């Protein structure tokens with residue numbers, strides 16, 4: 001059965017969603033809502049009905065599902081417009097611009113029983129799913145530590161948009177939020193964080209680099225570093241071959257250390273001693289863990305179609321997305337206030 005989908009916001013990522021829907025045999029794009037002339041032209045080129053007002057578009061086309069790819073502050077109003085009409089929606093990350101706003105969408109979705117799937121696409125990526133399985137199945141023994149980085153170099157033109165130079169427009173809320181979600185997904189809830197940020201490279205009000213220490217509720221400790229001013233291949237975007245507009249540079253960006261073994265992601269090498277009882281003077285054996293060849297964004301769309309059909313519940317609900325947002329905001333608060341911040345403090349203001 002073909003599901004009729006509407007797209008709210010046909011900018012950078014919205015157009016990618018439109019292309020994914022067009023390529024999927026089980027989905028049809030039946031409407032685009034956007035305020036820009038460029039999006040109107042794009043809708044016309046695709047032969048899809050266009051409307052500047054998303055609420056009117058939802059009423060006119062009554063889609064089976066909607067993809068919300070609007071600026072962050074419109075995620076909650078647009079998500080609510082969908083939920084009020086009983087339309088399941090895929091809301092791009094972050095679920096909201098603040099925890100308070102996210103709570104409104106969580107409440108509406110749960111009260112009305114209308115599913116909201118948050119667009120943390122890595123949850124649908126084979127490397128992340130396999131890493132979760134390896135860690136949770138105990139193949140590394142008890143998890144002790146995790147370490148990772150997200151380093152890439154954004155071009156100067158990226159910062160022409162003023163909002164990217166101010167608070168909320170930097171790598172914490174644009175990029176690190178995906179890694180925070182990945183870490184929560186694999187290692188469980190984050191208890192607290194302690195972070196430093198720097199803006200020395202570009203000198204904008206927003207950070208260009210951050211370093212953080214993480215304590216998970218399980219007691220596992222982690223460290224992570226993010227920068228959009230480093231020329232490097234060490235990010236999920238480069239190493240996974242899953243991201244939409246990045247070259248593939250095989251390698252690793254995330255490392256899980258357990259009592260009896262370690263895992264690097266996305267190259268998926270599992271390191272263990274040949275014999276039980278091995279220690280730091282004994283060699284380790286490297287095993288490559290193969291991945292299925294599925295692709296994160298296609299998997300995400302397929303999952304959304306299953307949510308619409310009622311055969312799956314969202315892999316990441318509005319509530320779950322709110323917790324990822326809260327943990328990321330805790331990083332920002334820690335760097336700003338020069339103190340350790342608990343996620344609970346941010347999640348339940």
Ligand SMILES: NC(=O)c1ccc[n+]([C@@H]2O[C@H](COP(=O)([O-])OP(=O)(O)OC[C@H]3O[C@@H](n4cnc5c(N)ncnc54)[C@H](O)[C@@H]3O)[C@@H](O)[C@H]2O)c1
Nearest residue numbers: 009010011012013014033034035036069070071072092093
């Ligand atoms: N998951 C991912 O891989 C990924 C990648 C990029 C962006 N994102 C997220 O997607 C969202 C959109 O990001 P983007 O880079 O595509 O932004 P963008 O600015 O390129 O696109 C946003 C679109 O929304 C339209 N718009 C703005 N106000 C509107 C309104 N009131 N009504 C209707 N349309 C309106 C704009 O005209 C624009 O076309 C952001 O929340 C971002 O965080 C996610």
